[in-house]
Amino acid sequence: MWHALVVRYFEKKKYTPVHAKIRAESEWLQLFIWNDRRMLNRPLESCPKCRGLIAPIHSRIGCNNGPCGSVFHSQCAGLTEEQLKLLETTINLSWRCDGCLGSNQNQNQSSLQLSKWLEQSLRQHEKRLEVLEQRSKLNDPGQQVPAILCPYLPNTISRKAISITVAFVLLTTLLGIILATTTNLFGKTLNKPDFDVIDNGTLVMLKVAEWGGRPPKTILDPLELPVHRVIISHTAAEGCESREICSNRTQVVQDFHMDSWGWDHVGYNFLVGGDGRVYEGRGWDRVGAHTKGYNRGSIGISFIGTFTAIRPAQRQLKACQLLIDKGVQLKMLAPDFRLYGHRQLSATESPGEELYKIIQTWPHWSHEI
Known part of the structure; x- marks a missing residue:
């Protein structure tokens, strides 16, 4: 059919019938080769609706139903231009012919079913696009899903x-x-605890009953006054910074001396706390038990704490100096008394390296025994 049309076309161009036939065959062959060489092996197709042949140059549309597989002219599909463009540009969107849709009654019904089919396919395609978009966002660290x-x-x-x-x-x-x-x-x-420390440069002394101590077991030996030696030591135990804790530390020392060693009273004449107070032991006029061989004729003053590596508080040092000055004023200490560290008169580390360094700078300290 197409061959005859081409021959007539060339006859109208005033070609002889033989030349027109040859030219038509040449043009027909070139048309197929120019369009697509693969079409040479494809059989001719006809549109099931208009019964016309579908040439390679014609716009076509195929039914997506597997058993059918019919090919139609695009204009015979009953679709608008927008629907045809949508089919061409949208992936996974397909079309089915009227026969596969089950409608052979009239064109309006088939168009309605076709529209429903396209709408359903479009919705499915949109759902697939949403899934793909979500997956792409999950894979993209810059997107927050x-x-x-x-x-x-x-x-x-x-x-x-x-x-x-x-x-x-x-x-x-x-x-x-x-x-x-x-x-x-x-x-x-x-x-x-009672952190009422004494920092005002005044001497505050607590009697034995005031710091919770026990009275002596017997009457203690009197001390010959005035005394010519002051011996500084430390308790080699924990320090204190309040009246409550310092009183407790003094009680512990007294219990140790009286219960463990069997002494009549706490061994020191006075104890000096880190709170800046002085805690009375045997006092100014009784013989102490602090330095063997030197108890008579000496006043033993012990700093509460351990001072081998740390320095005493300034208030503790000041309280001891005030106590010594008070002893001189009361004529309990001789004006020319000598000051010693416990280690100078006994085989001990007392009063600790740091405290010993300090008392060596005080007046009346002596290296002569």
Whole structure:
């Protein structure tokens, strides 16, 4: 049919019948080769609707139903130009013929079914695009995709549940911190020691009964006055910085001397606390038990604490100096008394290296025994 049309075309161009036939065959062959060499092996197709041949140059559309596989002219598909463009530009969007849609009654019904089919296919395609877009966002670290907090609950409910849970945890933590802080402060308030230290340069002395000590077991030997030696030592125990704790430390020393060693009273004449107070032991006029061989004719003053590596507090040093000055004023100490460290008269590390360095700078310190 197409061959005859081409021959007539060339006859109208005033070609002889033989020349027209040859030219037509040449043009027909070139047309097929120019369009696509693969079409030479393809059989001729006809449109099931208009019964016309479908040439390679014609716009065509194929039924996507596998068993059918019919090919139609695009204009015979009953689609608008927009629908045809949509089919060409949209991936995975297909078309089916009227026969596959099951409608042979009339054109309006087939067009309606076709529109429904296209709409359904378009929705499925949009769903696939949404899935692909979500996957691409998950793979892209720059994109923030809202996480599904709980797959078993609606998104709004799961967000509320998570928010309530987080708020409850934060509130519980805050209450725990407040309770711990309050308890700690309350405990410190209840157990707060008396940090009423003496820093005003005055001598404060506590009698034995005032620091909770026991009276001596017997009457102690009197000391010949005035005394010509002052011997400085340390208790070699924990220090103190309040009246309460220093009193307790002095009680411990007294118990050790009286109960463990069997002495009649605490061995020192005086003890000096880190709170700046002086705690009376045997006093100015009784023989002490602090330095064997030198107890008679000496006043033993012991610093509460251990001072082999640390220095005493300034208030503790000042309290000892005030006590010595008071002894001179009371004529309990001779004006020319000598000051010694415990180590100078006994085989001991007392009063500790740091304290010993300090008393060597005081007046009346002597290296002569």
